[in-house]
Amino acid sequence: MTAASPPVGTVGLRSEVRRWLPLAGLVVGALALQLLFSGDDAFPARWDSTFESPIDDAGDWLRSNRSTHPVFTAFFSPLSRGIDAIITGISDFLLWVPWFVVIAAAAAIPARVRMYRAAITVAVALAYTGVIGLWTETMQTLGLMSAAVLLAVVIGLPLGILAALKPGFETILRPFLDIMQTVPAFVYFLPLFMLFGIGNVPGAVATLIYALPPVVRLTTLGIRTVPPQAVEASQMYGARRRQTLTKVQLPMAIPSIITGLSQTIMLALGVVVLATLVGASGLGSPVLQSLNQRRTGRGIAAGLAIMAVAMVLDRIWRSAAERDPLKRHPRNVTLVGLGILAVGALLGRVVGAGSFPEVFDWTLFDPVDDVVTWIRDNLRWLTRPLSDSIVTWLYLPARDLLTDTLAWPVVVFVGAWACWRMKGWGLALFTASSLVLVGLFGLWELSIDTLVQVLLASAMALALALPIGIWAGRRPRIEAALGPILDGLQTVPSLVYIIPAVIFFTVGVVPGIMATVLYAMVPGVRITALGIREVATESLEASRTFGATPRQTLLGVRIPLAAPTIMAGVNQVIMMSLAMVIISGLVGGGGLGFETVVVLKRSRFGLGFEVAVALVALAMILDRFTEAAADRLQPHRDTGL
Amino acid sequence: MESAADKTCLEARGIWKVFGSKSDQAVELSRDGASRKEVLEATGCTVGVKDVSMAVTRGETFVVMGLSGSGKSTLVRCLARLTDPTAGSVFLDGEDLTAMDEAALRQVRRQKLSMVFQHFGLFPHRTVIDNAAYGLEIQKMAKAERHERASAVLAEVGLEGYEHHYPGQLSGGMQQRVGLARALTVDPEILFFDEPFSALDPLIRRDMQDQLLDLQHTLQRTIVFITHDFAEAIKLGDRIAIMKDGVFDQVGTASQLITSPATDYVREFTEDVPKIKVLTAGDVMQTQTTSGTRSVPASATVESLLPLLLEGDDPIGVSDADGRTVGVVDRNAVTQILASAR
Ligand SMILES: Nc1ncnc2c1ncn2[C@@H]1O[C@H](COP(=O)(O)OP(=O)(O)OP(=O)(O)O)[C@@H](O)[C@H]1O
Ligand SMILES: [Mg+2]
Numbered sequence: 001m002t003a004a005s006p007p008v009g010t011v012g013l014r015s016e017v018r019r020w021l022p023l024a025g026l027v028v029g030a031l032a033l034q035l036l037f038s039g040d041d042a043f044p045a046r047w048d049s050t051f052e053s054p055i056d057d058a059g060d061w062l063r064s065n066r067s068t069h070p071v072f073t074a075f076f077s078p079l080s081r082g083i084d085a086i087i088t089g090i091s092d093f094l095l096w097v098p099w100f101v102v103i104a105a106a107a108a109i110p111a112r113v114r115m116y117r118a119a120i121t122v123a124v125a126l127a128y129t130g131v132i133g134l135w136t137e138t139m140q141t142l143g144l145m146s147a148a149v150l151l152a153v154v155i156g157l158p159l160g161i162l163a164a165l166k167p168g169f170e171t172i173l174r175p176f177l178d179i180m181q182t183v184p185a186f187v188y189f190l191p192l193f194m195l196f197g198i199g200n201v202p203g204a205v206a207t208l209i210y211a212l213p214p215v216v217r218l219t220t221l222g223i224r225t226v227p228p229q230a231v232e233a234s235q236m237y238g239a240r241r242r243q244t245l246t247k248v249q250l251p252m253a254i255p256s257i258i259t260g261l262s263q264t265i266m267l268a269l270g271v272v273v274l275a276t277l278v279g280a281s282g283l284g285s286p287v288l289q290s291l292n293q294r295r296t297g298r299g300i301a302a303g304l305a306i307m308a309v310a311m312v313l314d315r316i317w318r319s320a321a322e323r324d325p326l327k328r329h330p331r332n333v334t335l336v337g338l339g340i341l342a343v344g345a346l347l348g349r350v351v352g353a354g355s356f357p358e359v360f361d362w363t364l365f366d367p368v369d370d371v372v373t374w375i376r377d378n379l380r381w382l383t384r385p386l387s388d389s390i391v392t393w394l395y396l397p398a399r400d401l402l403t404d405t406l407a408w409p410v411v412v413f414v415g416a417w418a419c420w421r422m423k424g425w426g427l428a429l430f431t432a433s434s435l436v437l438v439g440l441f442g443l444w445e446l447s448i449d450t451l452v453q454v455l456l457a458s459a460m461a462l463a464l465a466l467p468i469g470i471w472a473g474r475r476p477r478i479e480a481a482l483g484p485i486l487d488g489l490q491t492v493p494s495l496v497y498i499i500p501a502v503i504f505f506t507v508g509v510v511p512g513i514m515a516t517v518l519y520a521m522v523p524g525v526r527i528t529a530l531g532i533r534e535v536a537t538e539s540l541e542a543s544r545t546f547g548a549t550p551r552q553t554l555l556g557v558r559i560p561l562a563a564p565t566i567m568a569g570v571n572q573v574i575m576m577s578l579a580m581v582i583i584s585g586l587v588g589g590g591g592l593g594f595e596t597v598v599v600l601k602r603s604r605f606g607l608g609f610e611v612a613v614a615l616v617a618l619a620m621i622l623d624r625f626t627e628a629a630a631d632r633l634q635p636h637r638d639t640g641l
Numbered sequence: 642m643e644s645a646a647d648k649t650c651l652e653a654r655g656i657w658k659v660f661g662s663k664s665d666q667a668v669e670l671s672r673d674g675a676s677r678k679e680v681l682e683a684t685g686c687t688v689g690v691k692d693v694s695m696a697v698t699r700g701e702t703f704v705v706m707g708l709s710g711s712g713k714s715t716l717v718r719c720l721a722r723l724t725d726p727t728a729g730s731v732f733l734d735g736e737d738l739t740a741m742d743e744a745a746l747r748q749v750r751r752q753k754l755s756m757v758f759q760h761f762g763l764f765p766h767r768t769v770i771d772n773a774a775y776g777l778e779i780q781k782m783a784k785a786e787r788h789e790r791a792s793a794v795l796a797e798v799g800l801e802g803y804e805h806h807y808p809g810q811l812s813g814g815m816q817q818r819v820g821l822a823r824a825l826t827v828d829p830e831i832l833f834f835d836e837p838f839s840a841l842d843p844l845i846r847r848d849m850q851d852q853l854l855d856l857q858h859t860l861q862r863t864i865v866f867i868t869h870d871f872a873e874a875i876k877l878g879d880r881i882a883i884m885k886d887g888v889f890d891q892v893g894t895a896s897q898l899i900t901s902p903a904t905d906y907v908r909e910f911t912e913d914v915p916k917i918k919v920l921t922a923g924d925v926m927q928t929q930t931t932s933g934t935r936s937v938p939a940s941a942t943v944e945s946l947l948p949l950l951l952e953g954d955d956p957i958g959v960s961d962a963d964g965r966t967v968g969v970v971d972r973n974a975v976t977q978i979l980a981s982a983r
Pocket of ligand 1 (some may be wrong): 707713714
């Protein structure tokens, strides 16, 4: 304030008024709306199905024309057949090659760059899937995933290159990539299922969509971060744009592209397992089967097989990413190795070896069921009350508040208000209109139900993750010990988390919430620990020189400085919760997730479209809101010293 | 006799480079005498190079010396057309580089230009020999032939036996030798060096400078060499341009800069230079055509005259390249140099 400003009293008053005005607006608006609309308890039902029936009609049209209309005969059907051919081609080949050759070949990739520990891990992990009788499923999953990743590379690489070379193109592309990554992969199944029918293809395409953004992004990044001098050197020798690209920029971007691919592969694995729900074959089906039969042991067996695949892929990619030419074996060693593998494959076929011999099968793990049953029965005193209190004290009151007590316009208004405060008019408008749209779809109560579950699970996950993360972040040794466990847990596909949750909490909302808490906790812990650890030691020492106690340092320096990172973790926790809450529709979680399962089981296209739109809207709102919150915590440079 | 224009290999006329969107306005302001800072405040544009003209003779080593931010890299990038100058033109063998389209420029680069970079700009994913042969590969020369040429050049710069190593396995000095080899393999007419030795240790830097001098002795290329080290400039440059805030303060031979600095800025650099090592008999002689009993070439450094002057009192004759006597040096002249050195 300059000297010319009015007397202090008025300034104080005016700024006070300005500060409280938005809040007053919220209260008054909410009250007014509540009074006006309190008659209707939920979104007026008379507006329902304005959308559903035309879309259902369109769906019927799709179904009856799938084999005749040119859009299908000339485009979707050939596309579908092509993708299917790639998938079955790869998995049939993997099944045709004798199992020991597959294992040897997989182990040879890390061995080629002298990563022998990784080679052994790969061999053991693959052998496990065979021993447990899931060899065929494993190869099918590998086939589906390789096809999806292959397509992601074929499509993503040129897009990434184009985006790197043409900034204008990147500006157009980026929002699409953002949306592709925000929306839970499960949601993609709905429209894809309508277009491609049941089988491997919708699963592969959903995986592809989900896996595309990291490929594109890291290709762009890799090309952008090639030192400009290298590019200029190439130009100075009169290289054409294409020569510079293929001889300098792309080769130098390879490490970054490989990082993108390894992210892609891990994401893809989770989606491929889920793809069982749209009829894909592979490791998802034993998981689903054991889930349906409540056979924990078998579930664990299949879950471990998925983790084994994750491990195999991770090691193989890491060794592919090893660019140090010195570590590589000379070329003739490689050729001899390849020769041995080829001869082994042929000889193996001659003696009739192919799929893994039946050693055991997954009934090996059945005894686990007894243990689990015993534990479950003896933990009833804990799980029952826990489950009951979550439902009666948290879930039901929250849901009833939002769907019964408060009139729907109040919810829309408050939601939009919060978005306005956090981000601005754009998000507020988006939130309000998409909530109304969801209401018009007749999905009001289901969406609120899902939202409540997501928020509840996120809150619980954060309540656990934040303290653990803060604790671990201050103790490097603990974090180091925890790291591999968390890494491992992050590769476990979401579907697997449901199994223990169902065992201990039977069916309904609670197992879904519990699985979600478990699943979403992991990134929460990791990112919090990271944020806490990365606070500059200088700041900490400065605080200590002023005689601050460890507690004061933690609360006054560490946590505030780590807040933006932690908030990014909150964003991840919430987004993962959303993905998981939808999946828990499989075990009766209710909400939009259950609706999704219904759609997939009964082919209700209209509903499927609406549910997909509602989920996309929810995902976008939650993501943008928490992202804005994280931005707000970012210290402002201009106010800094 | 050859005219000056024939001997000029590279010429720049009124080069401007302004960074920012209002570059025209910035050029105008700057022309009217506004300083770099004033232009930046008024338009948000940085004046990198301000109306620089220069002509480099064939076979000459032209050094541009200036402190960090003075615009040296920007200038050399304009000369090589790695960026387009805001105004002005660059002529190479009489052809206007700045007016060329992509294809013509590419052709000229393949045939005539090369550049050595401060941070080497090597390709880490290629072996030493593939780095060195890059320019030829771009010209689509067959592998065997380009490797043969590249290994010859690698041997010349002392990298025999390292052909199949990767740049990451080499020391900084060796990496820059690869950079040098890569530039020489294409047999260029003009070599641009942008602070090639700045990232190296002093001892290795000296080795590289010596090696460059040796090479230049046999190759006789036209070189534009950027440095921020005045000693390096003196050692390598036939002529030196002192650059400050985007303009040339002075252009001349080392002796000219030392004996008659145009500005205080130039003087500051020359002050610490050991003059007797730089100035030659030609620089300090009195013009006179009668010869004495003893004679030295005009290019002999003053330092090398000291023992001769101690031997006897009489002036020493100075002869030009054709052996004609052009002047004399006596104790008095040398004492004056020594006295002004402090
Ligand atoms: N691409 C660019 N965009 C904006 N300003 C630039 C750009 N490149 C250089 N400049 C500015 O132009 C001026 C001259 O930069 P230049 O790199 O030519 O200096 P230099 O003499 O090579 O310095 P150094 O010794 O540090 O390499 C500097 O003020 C710099 O900030
Ligand atoms: Mg520079």
